[in-house]
Amino acid sequence: MVSAATPRDPGPSAAPVPPSPPPRATPVALPFGTRASIFLRLLAIQASWNYEILLGTGIGFCTEPALRLLPGGKGGPAYRAALARHSQYFNAHPYLAAVAVGALIRAELDGTPPARIERFRTALCGPLGSVGDRLVWAAWLPFCSLVGLLLFGLGAGPGWVVGGFLVLYNVGHFALRAWGLRVGLERGMQVAGALGNPVLRYGPQWLSQAAAFTGGAALPLALSRAVGSGRVLLGGVVATVVIGAVLITRLHGRVEGWRVAIGALAAFVLYSLLR
Incomplete structure (x- = not known):
């Protein structure tokens, strides 16, 4: 006699993944000292230029003051991940690289998913x-x-x-x-x-x-x-x-x-x- 199959217990349901926070409608208000530090660093964005990652280290150097405002502060997991992300290969005109620095800072502070930030960062190089x-x-x-x-x-x-x-x-x-x-x-x-x-x-x-x-x-x-x-x-x-x-x-x-x-x-x- 074949017994009817009993449905398995689905067990505890997986916890739902919280959606990414939407971008803010207004720009993040950076302290004056942070803005001044970013601008001064932009003047030295080519100081670490090299043939392997070009302006990559300079982009990370310029975004660093604002990344301290991420959850966990300086040295936290979010700070370390963002700094590593922005210190990779990047190629742009050194003056217009300021556009990329500002946009990437805004994306990080808005909580944009890292995968989107990396695609956006790559797309900025050519223009x-x-x-x-x-x-x-x-x-x-x-x-x-x-x-x-x-x-x-x-x-x-x-x-x-x-x-x-x-x-x-x-x-x-x-x-x-x-x-x-x-x-x-x-x-x-x-x-x-x-x-x-x-x-x-x-x-x-x-x-x-x-x-x-x-x-x-x-x-x-x-x-x-x-x-x-x-x-x-x-x-x-x-x-x-x-x-x-x-x-x-x-x-x-x-x-x-x-x-x-x-x-x-x-x-x-x-x-x-x-x-």
């Missing part, structure tokens, strides 16, 4: 690298160099030329870092929309046009000041310009504009010092 290179290295740096060259052509001394270049360039990159950190903290994992900012989208084009205009005014003035009334020197300058134009044409695509602009500025500053 922050390409946008920053086009805006800073290909546009802002050559423009600032040509402004310094214009100052030389207008009769400024070496100190004013170098000082003018450094002040203008650093105002731009400090502002870019500050904006990146602020927008990252405000938007968190929704920061992608901020990369559509008109300055980031159209800035390279605007700056290239401004650099062309500035260069058109700066080069004749600088050459006029360098040549003076000497015909022999004038012939040498003309020959140098022709040779340089041929080399740049031949090296098209293999030479970067900012290197050419910096080289020209350095040459005229050196000339003004030796004359």
